[in-house]
Amino acid sequence: DADGAWNLVCDFEEPTAACIKHANPSGIASHQDITEAFQRSYDTDKLSAFGVIIALNRPCPPAVIEKIIQQKIFAELLIAPSYDPEALELLRKRPKLRAIAYPCDVRTADTVLYRTALGGMLVQNNDARSVTEENLTVATTCKPSRDQISDLLFAWRVVKHAKSNAIVFAKEKVSVGIGAGQTSRIDATIIAARRAGERARDAVMASDAFFPFPDSIEEAHKHGISAIIQPGGSVRDSDVIAKANELGIPMVFTGVRGFRH
Numbered sequence: 001d002a003d004g005a006w007n008l009v010c011d012f013e014e015p016t017a018a019c020i021k022h023a024n025p026s027g028i029a030s031h032q033d034i035t036e037a038f039q040r041s042y043d044t045d046k047l048s049a050f051g052v053i054i055a056l057n058r059p060c061p062p063a064v065i066e067k068i069i070q071q072k073i074f075a076e077l078l079i080a081p082s083y084d085p086e087a088l089e090l091l092r093k094r095p096k097l098r099a100i101a102y103p104c105d106v107r108t109a110d111t112v113l114y115r116t117a118l119g120g121m122l123v124q125n126n127d128a129r130s131v132t133e134e135n136l137t138v139a140t141t142c143k144p145s146r147d148q149i150s151d152l153l154f155a156w157r158v159v160k161h162a163k164s165n166a167i168v169f170a171k172e173k174v175s176v177g178i179g180a181g182q183t184s185r186i187d188a189t190i191i192a193a194r195r196a197g198e199r200a201r202d203a204v205m206a207s208d209a210f211f212p213f214p215d216s217i218e219e220a221h222k223h224g225i226s227a228i229i230q231p232g233g234s235v236r237d238s239d240v241i242a243k244a245n246e247l248g249i250p251m252v253f254t255g256v257r258g259f260r261h
Contacts, residue, residue, distance in 0.1 A: 002079050002100060005055035008161040010104035011130075012057055014173075017041040017064075020053040024162050024180040030154065030173040035063040040174045042073065045195055054078045057104050062086035069094065129256060131156055136252040137232070139241050144227045144250040148204055152229040152252060155206035164208050167192040167216070169225065171203035185209075189216040193223045202226045209257045210234035214243035221247045231257035 005020040008028065017038035018028040027044035031037040034056055042049055052075050056064065060080040065087045068075055079100040083091070091099050115122045133149055144152060155170035162168065162180035167188040169177035177196025179188035185207065193200055201224030210233045211217065217240060220228065232253030234240060244251040 001053040002055075002077055004161065005053045006079050006102060006104075008158070009055045009057040011157050011161065015058045016056075018055045019045070019049045020055065021048055021051070025158060025175065025178060026052065027178075028158050028175045034058040035061060035067065038064050039067060042067075042071075044175055045178070050074050051076055056080040059084060060087045060099075062090055065090040065094075068097070131254045131256065135254060135256075136229075137255065138250065139232065139237070139253050140244050140249070140251045142245070142248060142250045144204075144252060148227040148250065149252075151204045152206065152227055155204050156229050156254060159206040159208045162208065166208040168206045169193070169196045169200050169203045169223075170206070171199065176200065176203050185211060186213070186215045186219060189219045193219065196223065200224055204229065206230070210237070211240045212236060214240050217243045217247065217249065217251075221249060225249065227251070229254060231255065233257070 001020050001023055004023040005018055008018050008025060009016045012030055014030040015032060015034040015037050016030045017034060019026045019041050026048035027041040029037045029040035031040060038056065054075050059082040061084050075097055077098045079102055081103050082101050083099065091097060113124055151170050154173045155168045158175055159166050159168040162178060165182045165185045165188045166180040168175055169192045176199040177192040179191030182188040196203065203225060204227045205220050205225045207230040210231050212234055213236060228244065228249055228251040230253065232255065241251065
């Protein structure tokens with residue numbers, strides 16, 4: 001869980017905090033103030049953030065530890081590049097909360113990852129690809145706004161770190177609903193919508209792989225999703241694009257997928 005949390009927040013240049021459960025994010029937020037980023041990441045899904053791993057991509061200030069203590073957050077572990085001396089003093093009041101200091105500049109595209117499988121070993125490079133606005137292809141007749149593009153890129157960075165099938169709803173650089181590890185993409189969409197509730201309205205949606213059917217687009221529209229980002233590449237892309245056009249939802253393709261397992 002700590003490894004997944006660290007990989008997620010270190011994928012962001014802006015100050016970013018994340019709450020992780022079973023290697024999936026329950027909430028993530030970017031904000032110029034790392035303490036505010038932490039609070040927003042926790043607020044997005046407090047129910048799931050029980051026994052949580054907390055990750056920061058900036059040095060941990062005492063204000064973050066104070067919020068953990070004041071809100072009686074049950075956190076198993078905190079990982080950050082470093083800790084303010086006052087933060088360390090506060091951590092001593094929570095001896096069961098483990099803290100790890102680890103820099104964000106260790107893993108690169110050249111880093112080799114290993115995983116055992118079927119009595120053997122899978123060796124692959126780290127997925128360090130960064131999708132930017134220049135990499136996006138607008139697939140629909142309507143185009144996303146500048147603010148939507150910003151949120152779409154944020155949501156894409158989040159969804160690539162969630163287990164497939166994964167859907168992320170995000171707004172103003174905060175995840176508002178995440179559906180991950182599902183056996184169908186429509187189920188992941190339904191879960192993300194349920195967790196987002198009213199916050200889904202005017203949020204954007206990211207999918208870690210292509211939509212095999214237009215059903216997730218229809219489900220997203222029911223909850224007020226304003227724009228969608230996905231890899232593209234389905235044999236039914238034309239049906240999915242047609243549905244997005246029919247519902248007036250801008251959709252962009254990244255040309256690459258996350259598909260984390």
